[in-house]
Amino acid sequence: MAGSINIRFPLRKSPKGAFETNQSTIQAVADDLRILILTNYGERPIHYDFGANLRRIIFEQGPDVRQQISDAIVAAVDKWMPFVILQDVQVNDSSTSPTVRPNEVNVKITFSVGQLEGVLEQRIRA
Amino acid sequence: MATTTQKKRNIKYLNRDFESYKRDLIDHLRIYFPDTVQDFNESSVGIMFTELVSFIGDNMSFYLDKRVNESFLETAVEARNILKHAKQLGFKPFGKTAAAGVTDTFLKVPARTINQRIVPDMRYAGTIKKGAKLKSKSGKTYETLVDIDFNTVWNGTGNPPSNLVVVGDRDGQTKQPTTFVLKKTGIDIKAGETKVTTFSVGAYQSFKRLTVSEDDVLEILNAVDSEANTWYEVEYLAQDTVFDGLANTGNDATDVPFLLKLRSVPYRFISEFNIATNRTSLVFGTGDAQSFDGDLIPDLGDLALPLFGRDTFTDFSLDPQNFLKTRTLGLAPVNTTMTVSYRVGGGDDTNVGSGEINTVAESTFDIGDSTLNAATIRDVGNSFSVANPGPIQGGRDQLSIEEIRQLIPAVFAAQSRVVTPQDFIARSLSMPAKFGSVFRATARLNALNKNSVELITLSRNSEGQVTIAPGDLKNNLKTYISRFRMMTDAVEILDGTVINIAVNFNILVNSDFNKTEVVANCIDTLKDYFEITSWQLNQPINLTDIYTALAAIPGVLSVIDVTITNKVGNFDGRVYSNTTFNVNSNKKNGIIYCNSNAIFEIKFPNKDITGAAR
Numbered sequence: 240m241a242g243s244i245n246i247r248f249p250l251r252k253s254p255k256g257a258f259e260t261n262q263s264t265i266q267a268v269a270d271d272l273r274i275l276i277l278t279n280y281g282e283r284p285i286h287y288d289f290g291a292n293l294r295r296i297i298f299e300q301g302p303d304v305r306q307q308i309s310d311a312i313v314a315a316v317d318k319w320m321p322f323v324i325l326q327d328v329q330v331n332d333s334s335t336s337p338t339v340r341p342n343e344v345n346v347k348i349t350f351s352v353g354q355l356e357g358v359l360e361q362r363i364r365a
Numbered sequence: 366m367a368t369t370t371q372k373k374r375n376i377k378y379l380n381r382d383f384e385s386y387k388r389d390l391i392d393h394l395r396i397y398f399p400d401t402v403q404d405f406n407e408s409s410v411g412i413m414f415t416e417l418v419s420f421i422g423d424n425m426s427f428y429l430d431k432r433v434n435e436s437f438l439e440t441a442v443e444a445r446n447i448l449k450h451a452k453q454l455g456f457k458p459f460g461k462t463a464a465a466g467v468t469d470t471f472l473k474v475p476a477r478t479i480n481q482r483i484v485p486d487m488r489y490a491g492t493i494k495k496g497a498k499l500k501s502k503s504g505k506t507y508e509t510l511v512d513i514d515f516n517t518v519w520n521g522t523g524n525p526p527s528n529l530v531v532v533g534d535r536d537g538q539t540k541q542p543t544t545f546v547l548k549k550t551g552i553d554i555k556a557g558e559t560k561v562t563t564f565s566v567g568a569y570q571s572f573k574r575l576t577v578s579e580d581d582v583l584e585i586l587n588a589v590d591s592e593a594n595t596w597y598e599v600e601y602l603a604q605d606t607v608f609d610g611l612a613n614t615g616n617d618a619t620d621v622p623f624l625l626k627l628r629s630v631p632y633r634f635i636s637e638f639n640i641a642t643n644r645t646s647l648v649f650g651t652g653d654a655q656s657f658d659g660d661l662i663p664d665l666g667d668l669a670l671p672l673f674g675r676d677t678f679t680d681f682s683l684d685p686q687n688f689l690k691t692r693t694l695g696l697a698p699v700n701t702t703m704t705v706s707y708r709v710g711g712g713d714d715t716n717v718g719s720g721e722i723n724t725v726a727e728s729t730f731d732i733g734d735s736t737l738n739a740a741t742i743r744d745v746g747n748s749f750s751v752a753n754p755g756p757i758q759g760g761r762d763q764l765s766i767e768e769i770r771q772l773i774p775a776v777f778a779a780q781s782r783v784v785t786p787q788d789f790i791a792r793s794l795s796m797p798a799k800f801g802s803v804f805r806a807t808a809r810l811n812a813l814n815k816n817s818v819e820l821i822t823l824s825r826n827s828e829g830q831v832t833i834a835p836g837d838l839k840n841n842l843k844t845y846i847s848r849f850r851m852m853t854d855a856v857e858i859l860d861g862t863v864i865n866i867a868v869n870f871n872i873l874v875n876s877d878f879n880k881t882e883v884v885a886n887c888i889d890t891l892k893d894y895f896e897i898t899s900w901q902l903n904q905p906i907n908l909t910d911i912y913t914a915l916a917a918i919p920g921v922l923s924v925i926d927v928t929i930t931n932k933v934g935n936f937d938g939r940v941y942s943n944t945t946f947n948v949n950s951n952k953k954n955g956i957i958y959c960n961s962n963a964i965f966e967i968k969f970p971n972k973d974i975t976g977a978a979r
Contacts, residue, residue: 242400246410258410260401271408284420285383289407319407 248274265357268323272348272359275315291315297344297365305330308344316350324351381426386419438773444766448640451769456776457600458640458769461581461711463556464507464760466753468499468722470549472515473533473748475741476542485530485545489745490515491732496559499751500724501717506710507757510553518547554722554753556760557583557710564703566590571651573697574637575705582645583708585636591702597630600781602650602694605629606848610799617835619827621801625841627848633695640763647705650695715760722753783849786810789820789856796845801838804831805861805964807902816853820846821902821962823861831897831966833860861902862963865932865941866948867973868895870915871925878920880978886918891974895967902964906957925979929957932973939969 243260244267251259261267278290291311296304309328316323327349333341342365349358374397380386394402394415402411434440438450451458470493477486493513498506519525525545533544564575577585588596597607607630610623634647730746764772783792789808796803804825811817822842824834834842839858846856868891874880894914908927915924931946944963951958959965967973 242403245402245404246414248410250410267404267409270410271404271406274410274413275408283413284416285423286407286416322406 245270264352265355268320268350268352269357269359271320272316272323272350273361275319276312276346276348276361277363289319293363294365297363305332305335305344308346312346312348322352325349326351326356380422381430383416383419383423386422387415390415390419438770441770444641447766447770451773454773454777456769456773458638458764460638460640460643460645460763461583462759462761463583463708463711464715464717464757465553465555466755466757466759467551468509468554468751468753468757470509470513470552471748471750471752472547472549472745473544474515474547474745475544483542484521485519485525485547487516487519487521488734488737489732489741490518490547491730491742491745492516493746493749494729494731497728497749498558498726499554499722500726501715501721502723503714503717503721505556505715505717506558506726507554507556507715507722508559508708510555513549513552515547515549518549550754552751554757555708556712556715556757557708559586559706559708561704561706564705566698566701566703569653569697569699571697573649574646575649575703576644576646577705577707578644579707579709580643581709581711582638583711585634585645585647585705585707587704587706588634588647589704590632590698591704594632596632596634596647596649596698596703597628598636599630599633599695600635602633602635602648605631605633605695607633608845608848613837615837617837620824620835621837621841623799623841624837625796625800625844627844631696640766640769643763645707647703649697652694652696653699711760713760713762715757717753717757719753719755722751722757725749725751781849782851783846783854784851786818788849789818789846792846792849793820793822793842796842800841800845801835803834803838803842805902807861807961809961811855811857814855817855817857818850819857819859821859821861823863823902823964825897829897830968831863831964833863834858859962862944862960863942863968864944864946864959864963864965865968865973866906866946866965867930867932867975868911868967869928869930870911870976872915872976872978873922873925874978875920875922883918883920884976884978887915887921887976888974890914890918892967892970895965895970895974897966900964900966903959903961904964905959906965908952908955908957932968937972939972941968 243262244264245261247259247261247266248270253259261270275289276291276293279294280288280290280292283289291314293308293311296307296311301307308330312328313325316325325348327347329347331339331345331347332343333339336345339345339362343362344365345360345362347358347360350356374393376393377389380389391405391412394405394411405412407413407416435443435446438447438454441447441450448458472490472493474489475486476483477488478484492515493509495509495512497509497513499509500506518529529548529550531546531548532542533546535541536543560579562577562579566573566575585598588598590596599605599607606627609626609628611626612618613621613624615621631652634649637646637648638644639646728746728749730742730749732742732745783789786808790806793803793806793808802824803822805823807821809819809821811819820842822834822839823831824838826832843856843858850856870887870891872883872887874883891911891914894911906929908929911927912924915921915927929948931944931948932941933943933945934941946959946963948957957965
């Protein structure tokens with residue numbers, strides 16, 4: 240039996256007690272990516288600059304906000320999860336996708352770890 | 366036999382910071398939970414938890430270190446903690462201190478003709494009351510600490526002393542003196558200004574605190590309530606007596622101007638200086654001043670456990686507040702108005718050089734004779750002037766926290782009690798001079814009673830000669846020591862012994878020098894050598910020192926001999942002590958020894974140091 244890799248995020252209670260864990264590497268890395276892009280500077284003790292700090296960008300709505308979000312994600316992954324290769328980062332807002340509500344952005348990250356590939360889709364509210 | 370294997374985990378307890386906690390927790394997870402957690406990058410939830418725990422550990426280590434550091438005087442850094450250490454070790458923080466010194470004072474009085482002599486009219490030589498306000502050139506205020514009685518400058522007989530009385534003004538035509546200037550020297554002054562404030566005190570409150578609403582209070586001078594009770598400042602509230610001086614009317618009043626008494630002071634307070642706010646507070650005790658009946662000792666029967674007919678009893682709880690309600694910590698003022706006078710000022714800038722204090726800002730001139738000319742009295746009072754001949758020093762700004770930290774050990778070593786012989790000696794010598802001055806003291810255990818201390822003292826008379834301490838001085842000393850001695854110690858104050866001696870020397874003088882001059886120089890050298898302030902009880906005379914001192918004088922080729930003789934009783938109008946001392950039998954290897962309670966003195970140096978030259 241394969242062992243647990245890490246704790247799932249968001250946290251869920253496991254029927255075996257404690258928290259549910261990820262059994263697959265791709266799912267584990269996707270959860271780590273989710274934590275990384277949802278964390279803003281200063282939210283993590285000791286590591287002040289941990290995270291993609293997207294809230295600041297989302298609050299500063301401008302013409303190139305989607306590009307700024309994409310750049311921030313690439314930079315954060317490069318710094319904190321260098322073992323992840325980003326193949327594509329798509330950022331959509333209400334102007335580019337009818338399913339995205341105002342004050343929201345939808346981030347779709349296609350990534351690979353070694354031979355494994357995965358996709359993370361995360362909606363971020365301003 | 367069954368055996369049990371206990372899995373022992375290697376846990377490190379020496380980690381103190383975030384990184385070491387995190388590193389070892391991850392190592393722990395890798396070793397003991399390899400199937401549960403394999404993801405150790407910062408983005409994972411497990412590491413987030415690990416970091417949170419490490420962060421808490423780091424914080425707790427920091428505060429643990431800090432608390433431990435703050436627990437010791439040497440490592441404490443917070444001012445409030447250093448002050449708490451100071452208080453615990455008996456150091457009383459204080460603010461600025463005031464410069465102090467002496468000044469010369471002058472008063473111009475009219476001239477008067479008596480028996481065809483023009484002299485100062487001493488009827489106008491009144492008193493400048495203490496508290497006269499003086500100003501320095503830089504505008505700082507100083508106050509005189511004593512009354513200045515100019516009437517003591519000249520008693521009207523003989524010629525006025527030329528160093529204290531000079532002609533002030535002269536008549537334009539006759540050139541005769543019309544005024545004289547009287548001079549009083551050595552008047553104590555201190556920087557600062559006396560001020561008065563009042564506090565309205567309401568209902569009873571234990572440890573009532575009244576804070577003077579002004580910075581840089583140097584000292585509390587006086588506190589009086591509206592019922593005219595004087596409240597005395599004490600070192601600590603449990604101190605229920607203070608020293609008080611009564612004017613001595615006995616025969617030895619010259620040497621002992623005041624008799625020392627212990628005054629019981631239920632009306633008392635301590636002053637506390639807050640170094641953070643720079644304010645001074647008066648803190649009172651716990652007794653109710655309105656129900657004060659003069660009984661300082663609580664009725665212990667009130668504290669006994671009532672048995673109500675039972676013969677046995679078990680442990681019982683006791684409220685310590687019951688003890689605090691006694692008046693043993695002094696009274697607290699209730700429903701009254703407290704008038705407090707205090708001195709304010711001080712600081713580095715109150716130190717000034719000679720001649721800097723030259724202005725009288727305010728003074729009160731008091732003259733007893735009301736029949737004198739009022740306008741002249743006013744002119745004389747207004748003529749009061751000052752000039753400080755030397756620097757006024759000792760002022761300094763508030764202590765820094767680091768200075769307090771350095772001072773605390775010294776204060777801790779200086780306890781307010783006498784235990785060792787050195788304590789007795791130091792305490793005896795520190796008695797205020799107005800109660801009689803102990804010149805030399807030594808202490809030893811009574812050979813027959815180990816709980817009894819023999820305190821041997823000597824004093825000096827008005828001519829500076831060593832003498833047996835007057836009876837009143839010894840009584841004052843006994844009262845003074847009683848406040849500090851241990852309850853089980855008995856103190857016997859004994860007289861020391863004065864051994865009067867004379868010195869004669871013979872020297873060979875170089876023919877190029879004047880013999881008389883060389884002998885005079887030798888006598889001056891021996892006067893310095895035997896100056897009594899340099900001698901202690903039990904101090905031997907080393908003849909080699911005398912030979913060496915004489916041989917070092919220019920013109921002295923060799924010291925032929927030095928003879929020490931004992932002087933006893935009356936001789937040629939000079940009165941010596943009655944102590945007989947055999948010099949030869951107490952001389953050993955060129956050193957003359959005396960008993961531990963004795964001191965050598967050349968009482969009349971001008972007569973008893975003699976020499977001859979060849």
